[in-house]
Amino acid sequence: MLRWIDDIPRNAAMNMALDEMLFNEYKNNPVLRTYYWDNAYTTIGYFQKAKDAGGSGLVRRFTGGLTVNHHNDISYSVITSSDFFNVYNQQEIYRNIHLAIQKALQALGINSIILNKKTRNTSIICVQTFCENDLILNGKKIAGSCLRRRGSKLIVQGSIHIRLNIAEKKVFSVNFAKNTAEFLKTEIKTSSFDNNDIKQAQKIAGEKYSNLQWNNKF
Numbered sequence: 001m002l003r004w005i006d007d008i009p010r011n012a013a014m015n016m017a018l019d020e021m022l023f024n025e026y027k028n029n030p031v032l033r034t035y036y037w038d039n040a041y042t043t044i045g046y047f048q049k050a051k052d053a054g055g056s057g058l059v060r061r062f063t064g065g066l067t068v069n070h071h072n073d074i075s076y077s078v079i080t081s082s083d084f085f086n087v088y089n090q091q092e093i094y095r096n097i098h099l100a101i102q103k104a105l106q107a108l109g110i111n112s113i114i115l116n117k118k119t120r121n122t123s124i125i126c127v128q129t130f131c132e133n134d135l136i137l138n139g140k141k142i143a144g145s146c147l148r149r150r151g152s153k154l155i156v157q158g159s160i161h162i163r164l165n166i167a168e169k170k171v172f173s174v175n176f177a178k179n180t181a182e183f184l185k186t187e188i189k190t191s192s193f194d195n196n197d198i199k200q201a202q203k204i205a206g207e208k209y210s211n212l213q214w215n216n217k218f
Helices: 012-025 090-106 166-183 195-210
Strands: 002-010 029-038 041-045 058-060 068-070 074-080 135-137 140-150 153-162 187-193
Touching: 002 012, 002 041, 002 166, 012 029, 012 041, 012 058, 012 153, 012 195, 029 166, 041 135, 074 135, 090 135, 090 140, 090 166, 166 187
Parallel strands: 002 029, 002 187, 041 058
Antiparallel strands: 029 074, 041 068, 074 153, 135 140, 140 153
């Protein structure tokens, strides 16, 4: 059963902390969290140098990848395990998630393409670096993902950089969840965070993602 959480806008520290909490607490059922940002923030990959990244409200992710500027994007995390998917095939993972996004956008009449191979342009900015299986619309990258694996489980984090109104976001999120459940070959159960979830995430946010020692780690 896919636990789908269509979350409210939050600050960067809480968004990252909630994803980490879900990853830590993962047991048997995969999770999809779609979420939003209450202001402009910048997240950087775990191994990136903080001094090389500009932007406001910088937070270091616990996944890899490049710099992402957030505000009006739709972000997501997918947490699953080898019980549902081959977690060791990184490109297959990205391709399936981006296919789920592509189909959800098609429901809104937005037709994007999936890149077949990496291009030569590179940058520390995620949307300026085109990689295999990224999602492209009118020549611009609109979605990419990064991951972290721990044993037989993994988390994929990503963002969709396209402006949608509230009604469009709801249609997109519902279809994204359906498509994710389809490739994981399971059903959907809508969910939300309880008080214990929030308390755990607040603790992680305070100790890590709001901490300069973490954010300036490299």
